[in-house]
Amino acid sequence: MEFSRSADSLQPSYIREILRAASQPEMISMAGGLPASSLLPVDLIRASCVLLTDKTELFQYGASRGYAPLIETLTKQHPEQNDKWLICNGSQQGLDLISRAFLNHGDGVVAEIPAYLGALQSFQLAGAEIYPLYQGSEKSHNQSQPDLIQLENHFKTGRVKLFYAVPDFHNPTGRVWSEETRTGVCTLCRHYGITLIEDAPYRELRFSGDQHSSLITLYPEGCIQLKSFSKTGFPGIRMGAMNGPAEFITIAERIKQATDLHTGLPQQAMINTLLNHAEYPNHLARLQDSYRERYQQLTSELIRQMEKQVQIEVVEGGMFIWLKLTTGSGSEVAERALTHKLAVVPGAAFYPKGQIVEDNAIRLNFSNTDPINITEAVSRLRRSF
Amino acid sequence: MEFSRSADSLQPSYIREILRAASQPEMISMAGGLPASSLLPVDLIRASCVLLTDKTELFQYGASRGYAPLIETLTKQHPEQNDKWLICNGSQQGLDLISRAFLNHGDGVVAEIPAYLGALQSFQLAGAEIYPLYQGSEKSHNQSQPDLIQLENHFKTGRVKLFYAVPDFHNPTGRVWSEETRTGVCTLCRHYGITLIEDAPYRELRFSGDQHSSLITLYPEGCIQLKSFSKTGFPGIRMGAMNGPAEFITIAERIKQATDLHTGLPQQAMINTLLNHAEYPNHLARLQDSYRERYQQLTSELIRQMEKQVQIEVVEGGMFIWLKLTTGSGSEVAERALTHKLAVVPGAAFYPKGQIVEDNAIRLNFSNTDPINITEAVSRLRRSF
Numbered sequence: 204m205e206f207s208r209s210a211d212s213l214q215p216s217y218i219r220e221i222l223r224a225a226s227q228p229e230m231i232s233m234a235g236g237l238p239a240s241s242l243l244p245v246d247l248i249r250a251s252c253v254l255l256t257d258k259t260e261l262f263q264y265g266a267s268r269g270y271a272p273l274i275e276t277l278t279k280q281h282p283e284q285n286d287k288w289l290i291c292n293g294s295q296q297g298l299d300l301i302s303r304a305f306l307n308h309g310d311g312v313v314a315e316i317p318a319y320l321g322a323l324q325s326f327q328l329a330g331a332e333i334y335p336l337y338q339g340s341e342k343s344h345n346q347s348q349p350d351l352i353q354l355e356n357h358f359k360t361g362r363v364k365l366f367y368a369v370p371d372f373h374n375p376t377g378r379v380w381s382e383e384t385r386t387g388v389c390t391l392c393r394h395y396g397i398t399l400i401e402d403a404p405y406r407e408l409r410f411s412g413d414q415h416s417s418l419i420t421l422y423p424e425g426c427i428q429l430k431s432f433s434k435t436g437f438p439g440i441r442m443g444a445m446n447g448p449a450e451f452i453t454i455a456e457r458i459k460q461a462t463d464l465h466t467g468l469p470q471q472a473m474i475n476t477l478l479n480h481a482e483y484p485n486h487l488a489r490l491q492d493s494y495r496e497r498y499q500q501l502t503s504e505l506i507r508q509m510e511k512q513v514q515i516e517v518v519e520g521g522m523f524i525w526l527k528l529t530t531g532s533g534s535e536v537a538e539r540a541l542t543h544k545l546a547v548v549p550g551a552a553f554y555p556k557g558q559i560v561e562d563n564a565i566r567l568n569f570s571n572t573d574p575i576n577i578t579e580a581v582s583r584l585r586r587s588f
Numbered sequence: 589m590e591f592s593r594s595a596d597s598l599q600p601s602y603i604r605e606i607l608r609a610a611s612q613p614e615m616i617s618m619a620g621g622l623p624a625s626s627l628l629p630v631d632l633i634r635a636s637c638v639l640l641t642d643k644t645e646l647f648q649y650g651a652s653r654g655y656a657p658l659i660e661t662l663t664k665q666h667p668e669q670n671d672k673w674l675i676c677n678g679s680q681q682g683l684d685l686i687s688r689a690f691l692n693h694g695d696g697v698v699a700e701i702p703a704y705l706g707a708l709q710s711f712q713l714a715g716a717e718i719y720p721l722y723q724g725s726e727k728s729h730n731q732s733q734p735d736l737i738q739l740e741n742h743f744k745t746g747r748v749k750l751f752y753a754v755p756d757f758h759n760p761t762g763r764v765w766s767e768e769t770r771t772g773v774c775t776l777c778r779h780y781g782i783t784l785i786e787d788a789p790y791r792e793l794r795f796s797g798d799q800h801s802s803l804i805t806l807y808p809e810g811c812i813q814l815k816s817f818s819k820t821g822f823p824g825i826r827m828g829a830m831n832g833p834a835e836f837i838t839i840a841e842r843i844k845q846a847t848d849l850h851t852g853l854p855q856q857a858m859i860n861t862l863l864n865h866a867e868y869p870n871h872l873a874r875l876q877d878s879y880r881e882r883y884q885q886l887t888s889e890l891i892r893q894m895e896k897q898v899q900i901e902v903v904e905g906g907m908f909i910w911l912k913l914t915t916g917s918g919s920e921v922a923e924r925a926l927t928h929k930l931a932v933v934p935g936a937a938f939y940p941k942g943q944i945v946e947d948n949a950i951r952l953n954f955s956n957t958d959p960i961n962i963t964e965a966v967s968r969l970r971r972s973f
Contacts, residue, residue, distance in 0.1 A: 265824055438647070441849065467825040
């Protein structure tokens with residue numbers, strides 16, 4: 204069989220290989236981006252699942268745009284945003300629909316590097332070229348924020364169509380854009396006519412500090428926001444939503460139809476129940492509290508056991524710590540960690556092919572690690588240096 | 589916003605417009621391809637839905653290939669087929685994954701015309717060129733079977749990569765390939781190295797006559813079979829599966845991952861419960877019996893009320909009758925029918941852009957029309973001539 208060029212160029216993901224290893228017995232995994240299994244809000248949808256099969260209409264074909272009551276809920280709960288929504292199979296499908304809506308072969312997409320490779324895979328599958336915006340570049344005036352001069356230089360090439368951003372608790376670095384950065388990026392995108400993708404899966408996982416403006420409220424005419432229900436709800440049912448300008452949602456709906464007709468209705472009904480449940484705000488608070496505790500415990504242990512080997516950048520939410528190593532290679536540490544029954548992802552895994560790779564970091568997930576294992580996990584990590 | 593060329597060229601589907609009209613009050617719809625709502629096997633999964641939230645692992649991330657117990661069921665229930673399966677969001681997503689796995693811009697795909705336009709949309713979104721295999725061509729030696737000489741001529745161009753086929757109860761024509769046709773097509777595909785897509789959503793809806801060989805059993809090394817659970821199970825949960833050679837399933841799994849990570853687990857568990865239920869074979873038999881009755885009642889009424897205006901081709905299963913009009917235009921009849929509160933799809937809607945259109949037919953769905961409405965539906969159709 205002779206496959207297409209874009210299919211041939213898709214590499215099996217290194218992270219997936221590690222996740223496979225992570226499922227071995229006695230392994231402690233800080234590798235994935237999973238929410239805590241013990242905190243999945245299944246209790247809030249139990250009553251609704253019991254009655255699921257009484258609603259026969261949920262088992263018949265539905266609308267490509269999405270389940271009307273869920274769209275109504277999203278519109279009501281986000282009055283400050285655009286009122287056009289499209290329901291998709293997790294925000295990963297949102298990325299795929301965006302890629303197909305905008306990208307011709309060879310078009311440019313700016314992405315902060317290191318990056319969530321699942322996003323870059325979507326763009327590359329559509330034949331896009333990645334323009335890297337290196338995070339923490341030494342040339343940048345502010346190492347914790349994206350370099351707007353570098354960004355504008357990319358836009359000036361005239362070849363860029365999209366800027367893919369994770370402004371809240373970036374994966375893998377955990378960084379948050381300042382209010383000034385948000386305004387600056389939106390001004391640049393508006394000036395150069397660039398469509399801005401605000402990927403916001405971790406936005407509601409803030410456990411300290413103040414929330415900043417959502418990009419879509421600053422640039423409603425040119426921004427598409429991706430909402431995920433995998434971090435605050437359930438990853439296993441594959442649910443996300445896109446919010447954006449009407450002209451985009453209309454095109455995305457057509458592509459969605461050609462792609463898989465519509466997202467399944469029972470799973471949309473589950474998320475609608477969750478979002479409308481009186482206990483949902485408490486669930487979010489519990490999630491934030493628990494992740495704060497896990498994060499604090501992890502950083503305390505890292506400082507206690509490994510102060511000289513690593514540099515910790517403080518995060519105010521999300522699921523990850525981007526751990527800079529003062530010496531040695533992240534890839535080698537990650538490989539040795541596996542032999543000590545600890546799975547972590549080396550920073551180098553978040554650099555797309557053909558870009559400058561810094562192999563001096565590892566990403567640690569703290570949301571899915573049982574607190575009783577954190578001390579042992581750090582001890583295994585220490586022994587891997 | 590400036591969209592991609594392939595997104596711009598996607599037309600809103602005429603059938604969707606009709607389906608929108610079909611949902612108006614007092615409308616009788618014979619337009620869609622929906623299973624009978626009253627026969628959806630919700631009873632068979634009720635007990636399993638009640639316990640759904642006890643299985644927390646169904647709400648956490650899963651494998652891109654699919655839910656292991658479901659893959660095991662499919663492998664066990666189809667021992668005559670290849671043992672490689674990939675679960676997808678309905679067979680529509682299977683078509684999309686196939687398109688992306690195989691097609692570079694400009695590659696050729698042979699499809700029987702008239703055709704299910706949702707399939708052609710997938711191919712066109714990948715930039716493919718459609719090579720039409722006209723059904724019932726007057727030049728063909730056997731009007732009820734595809735013309736293998738025309739097919740081989742397409743293959744001889746050297747530009748064709750895929751042949752998209754619906755050998756059992758074709759949508760929209762309801763036709764079935766003879767055993768001789770199946771062998772002939774597989775021999776040609778093997779000779780020219782063409783990948784054959786066997787789209788089989790209606791295969792299990794045979795209500796008379798004998799089942800023929802599945803294409804994948806005749807050409808296991810080069811055929812991909814698409815299985816849908818929308819016609820025998822529930823369309824609303826969006827579930828399908830692909831069966832094919834290992835090298836294809838590996839590539840398709842990678843694309844699936846970049847597309848939406850994996851198909852949701854609760855919905856896979858529902859289908860697994862359904863397929864393993866002791867009552868499932870009885871459900872299938874009930875579906876076949878009921879569709880046979882609806883089909884017979886519809887054809888009797890057509891003969892009684894409209895014998896001179898229409899030509900009925902006998903079908904042995906599926907969901908559709910392809911009604912040839914002895915005079916007049918299918919498009920005009922369909923338009924007038926809407927004013928009489930009857931929704932039907934004109935045959936012309938199944939011809940891709942740029943191909944020869946025969947406007948002398950309409951497609952009637954019989955699976956989703958309540959038997960008590962059939963006499964009135966035919967009366968409305970008669971008044972639309």
